[in-house]
Amino acid sequence: xxxxxxxxxxxxxxxxxxxxxxxxxQTWEVYDHNLNMTRKIENDNIKLLSESVxxxxxxxxxxxxxxxxxPFYTLKGNKIYQFLEPWIIVSEGEKYGVxxxxxxxxxxxxxxxxxxxxxxxxxxxxxxxxxYDRGDRKVRTLGAFDEAFFSDNGQIIAKxxxxxxxxxxxxxxxxxxKLEVVNDKTILAQESTGLGLINxxxxxxxxxxxxxLDHVEGDFYFGFDAHQYMLIKAxxxxxxxxxxxxxxxAIENDVMLEYIHGKLRRVMKNDGILLDIIGMDSVxxxxxxxxxxxxxxxxxxxLNAEGKWxxxxxxxxxxxxxxxxxxxxxxxxxxxxxxxxxxxLRIANRYDSVSKYxxxxxxxxxxxxWGYLDKNDRIAIQPQYEEVGDFxxxxxxxxxxxxxxxxxxxxxxxxxxxxRRISLTDDNYYLTEDEEMFGLVNASGSEISIPKFDEIRxxxxxxxxxxxxxxxxxxxxxxxxxxxxxxxxxxYDRSNELILAEDEYIPPVVENIEESKKKKKKGA
Numbered sequence: 001x002x003x004x005x006x007x008x009x010x011x012x013x014x015x016x017x018x019x020x021x022x023x024x025x026q027t028w029e030v031y032d033h034n035l036n037m038t039r040k041i042e043n044d045n046i047k048l049l050s051e052s053v054x055x056x057x058x059x060x061x062x063x064x065x066x067x068x069x070x071p072f073y074t075l076k077g078n079k080i081y082q083f084l085e086p087w088i089i090v091s092e093g094e095k096y097g098v099x100x101x102x103x104x105x106x107x108x109x110x111x112x113x114x115x116x117x118x119x120x121x122x123x124x125x126x127x128x129x130x131x132y133d134r135g136d137r138k139v140r141t142l143g144a145f146d147e148a149f150f151s152d153n154g155q156i157i158a159k160x161x162x163x164x165x166x167x168x169x170x171x172x173x174x175x176x177x178k179l180e181v182v183n184d185k186t187i188l189a190q191e192s193t194g195l196g197l198i199n200x201x202x203x204x205x206x207x208x209x210x211x212x213l214d215h216v217e218g219d220f221y222f223g224f225d226a227h228q229y230m231l232i233k234a235x236x237x238x239x240x241x242x243x244x245x246x247x248x249x250a251i252e253n254d255v256m257l258e259y260i261h262g263k264l265r266r267v268m269k270n271d272g273i274l275l276d277i278i279g280m281d282s283v284x285x286x287x288x289x290x291x292x293x294x295x296x297x298x299x300x301x302x303l304n305a306e307g308k309w310x311x312x313x314x315x316x317x318x319x320x321x322x323x324x325x326x327x328x329x330x331x332x333x334x335x336x337x338x339x340x341x342x343x344x345l346r347i348a349n350r351y352d353s354v355s356k357y358x359x360x361x362x363x364x365x366x367x368x369x370w371g372y373l374d375k376n377d378r379i380a381i382q383p384q385y386e387e388v389g390d391f392x393x394x395x396x397x398x399x400x401x402x403x404x405x406x407x408x409x410x411x412x413x414x415x416x417x418x419x420r421r422i423s424l425t426d427d428n429y430y431l432t433e434d435e436e437m438f439g440l441v442n443a444s445g446s447e448i449s450i451p452k453f454d455e456i457r458x459x460x461x462x463x464x465x466x467x468x469x470x471x472x473x474x475x476x477x478x479x480x481x482x483x484x485x486x487x488x489x490x491x492y493d494r495s496n497e498l499i500l501a502e503d504e505y506i507p508p509v510v511e512n513i514e515e516s517k518k519k520k521k522k523g524a
Contacts (some may be wrong), residue, residue, distance in 0.1 A: 026488065031499040033460070035474070035482050038498070041069055046502075049083040051495040053101045062090065064103050067496055073103030084116045098123070098132075106132055107139065117150040124148070131156065131168070142167040152184040153200040153236075169202025182215045186234050197221070197234050206232065206239035214251075220270035222251065229258075233271050242271035255283045255291065267291065267303065274307045290322040301343070302328060314343025325357040327375065338362070347377045358390040361409060370398075372411075381411040395445050397422050397430075406430060406445050414445035427458060440464065448479050459492050463499075474499075 028041040045057045046069065054065040060078045063071035077090030077097055086101040090109050097109030098121055106121060107114070113124040119134035127144040142148065148158040148167070158165040163175040166187075178190040179198075187198040189208055196208030212224040213232075221232040221239075229249040231242045248259045249268065256268035267275040267283055275293065284292045289305035293313070301313035302320040311320050311328050320339065321329040327338040327346060337349030338357075347354075353365040354373075361372040361380055371383030387399040395406050395414070403418035419434040422441075430441035432451050439451035440458070448464070449456070455467035464475040466485065473485035483490070489502040 027503045029487075029501045029503060031483075031501065033463075033497050033499070035499070041500075044069070046491075046500060047080070048491050048493060048500075049080075049088065049101070050085055051493075053083070053085075053088070054493070055080060055088075064101075075099050076105065077109040086119075087116050087121065089114055089116075096123075100134075115150055117154055120150070120154065122148060122150060122156060129156075129158070129167075142172075151179075151181045151187055153186060155187060155198070155200055155202055157181070157187070166198070166202045171202075183218070185219065185236050186239075188213065188215070194225075195223075197239050199236055205234060205237065216251075216256070216270055218270070222249070222256065231268070231271055243268075243273070253283075254285045257283060267293065267307075269305070269307070274305075275303060284319075286320075287322055292320055309341075311339060311341055312343050314339070317343065321356075323356060325360070325375070327357050327362070329354045329356065329362075336364075347373065347375075355388075356390065358392070359394065359409065361391055363388045363390075372396075380409070381407070392424060393428060393443065395430075397424070403434075406441065408445065415441065415447055417450070419451060425458075429458060431456070442477065448477060449475065463492075465490055472501075 026045055028044065028046060029037055030039050030041060031037050043058070046065065047055050047057060049055060054069065056063040056065050056071060057080070062075035062077060062080060064073040064075065066072050075088065075090055077092040079091045080088060081091040081096060082089040088099045088101055090097050090099065092109040095110045095112070096114045097105075097111065098107040098114055099105055107123055111123040111125050115122040121132040123130045123132075129142045129145055129148045130139055131142050132139045142156070142158070145158040145165070146160055148156055151157050155166055156168050157179045158167050163177060164179040165172060165175065166179070176189050176191060180188040182188050185199065186205070189196050189198050189204070191208040194209045194211055195213040196204050196210065197206040199205050210223045210225050214222045216222050219233050219235060221234060223230045223232055227246055228244055229247070230244045233240050233242050245258060250257055250259070257264055258266040258268055264280045264282070265276065265278070266273050279295045279297065281294045281296045283294070286292055286302070290310065291303040292300055293303050294300050295313060299313040299315050300317050300320060301309050302311035302322070304310050310323070317330050317332055317339070319331040323329060323338070326340060328340070329336055330339045330345075330349070332345070332349040335349040336351045336354045337345055338347035338354065340346050351364045351366055355363040357375065360375060363370050364373050364383070366383050369383040370385045370388040371379060372381040372388070374380045385398040385400050386402070389397040391409060394409055397404055398407050400418065403420055404422040405418045406414040406422065408414060419432045421433040423431045425431055428443040432439040432441060434451040437451040438453050438456045440448045440456050442448055453466045453468055455465070457465045459465050462476050464477070466473050466475050468485050470488070471485050472487045472490045473481055474483040474490065476482050483501060487501040488504050491500050493500060
């Protein structure tokens with residue numbers, strides 16, 4: 001059975017190595033960040049698990065390396081299965097073990113499963129589960145269960161045919177009818193007396209006496225007990241009932257509403273009243289923070305998450321959308337335009353579709369083509385595209401003929417070619433893709449490289465890692481190569497501020513002396 005890494009807890013993102021076989025040892029050229037070679041490391045196979053954790057994998061021996069790439073600790077096992085900081089999970093056959101990244105054996109590789117949660121470990125051998133906490137540095141047996149796992153709040157939930165247990169709590173033998181993971185603070189518990197909430201210490205912060213208890217979002221719950229509705233906020237140490245009512249509260253179309261004597265009276269937020277007003281007919285959620293509120297006198301307004309009107313209730317509008325830059329898209333008589341905060345029409349409703357204003361321009365659609373409007377209802381860029389995006393730092397992604405390009409706010413196309421896909425990266429560059437190859441465009445819209453690489457990734461300014469076939473190189477922002485596409489691998493050791501370029505090591509051929517003599521005789 002494979003290692004089961006618990007996805008419920010925090011700190012679950014880690015480097016999954018999945019090393020299935022060991023490569024032959026390699027030669028590494030070590031460069032500083034100015035790409036001056038400082039030295040070579042011979043006959044080694046180095047992996048960086050994090051900025052500070054380095055491992056050598058040679059002849060099925062796993063060794064942790066110091067910043068000078070010298071071994072200081074040998075790990076058991078013959079494979080690194082997974083690294084979840086600070087835990088190094090190793091495997092040997094179908095068994096798994098765990099070491100701390102500083103070089104300390106926690107669990108020998110003879111377990112069937114391993115789960116992690118911050119500084120805690122949960123391991124299974126047969127039907128028995130074992131627990132380790134870095135705080136007390138002890139491995140202890142929890143018992144035999146059909147299943148056990150970390151909840152999001154760090155408690156362990158275990159299950160047997162008799163029911164559910166919390167083996168880390170003060171009462172590990174207490175049986176629950178049901179335990180359900182809700183968030184990183186609480187567990188929803190069910191007993192014969194009702195529903196309640198349990199914190200990370202395994203103690204009730206809301207006694208199990210509630211008839212109905214639903215998690216709304218974050219720390220908030222919606223409950224019903226006998227004839228009373230309640231809104232509850234549950235933190236790590238306590239649960240507060242923030243609002244109670246004997247009038248009906250219901251969640252309709254993802255909106256919480258309160259009815260008084262059968263008529264809609266209040267729009268509710270997680271811990272109380274968002275809007276209390278007479279004459280409402282219905283409410284529609286537009287996004288996480290906005291609502292269209294419809295009134296019986298045929299007005300509609302756009303309400304925000306603070307209970308304020310982004311657009312005051314106005315007549316002759318079918319739908320109002322969350323806006324930007326003081327203008328809000330509105331559907332009026334089957335066509336789209338823009339209204340201001342008072343609900344007054346500012347951009348005429350003559351478009352098939354529109355989107356938000358960004359940087360003074362808004363996408364609009366007519367005759368199945370998209371263009372851009374300015375704030376004076378003038379066409380800034382003619383409708384000619386199948387799809388358009390928002391402007392970001394003066395650049396937008398557009399699509400024509402099924403392929404994409406970049407344009408500036410004057411409508412000028414910035415790339416000489418259209419590509420199958422263009423994506424904005426987190427560092428404001430653009431990744432281009434065509435025919436399963438990748439290229440890069442800088443934040444100003446200048447093309448660094450057309451799509452011609454199997455992989456491309458910016459490591460730092462003027463350091464762009466590229467791969468073609470099975471070889472790696474480094475490219476500058478100018479598109480010139482600082483390291484040729486030659487290396488088997490290139491990795492960045494950020495804590496050492498070094499770059500390691502892997503060159504395949506070919507051991508010298510040592511000819512057998514007797515065979516050499518025979519060859520010489522035949523040649524004579």
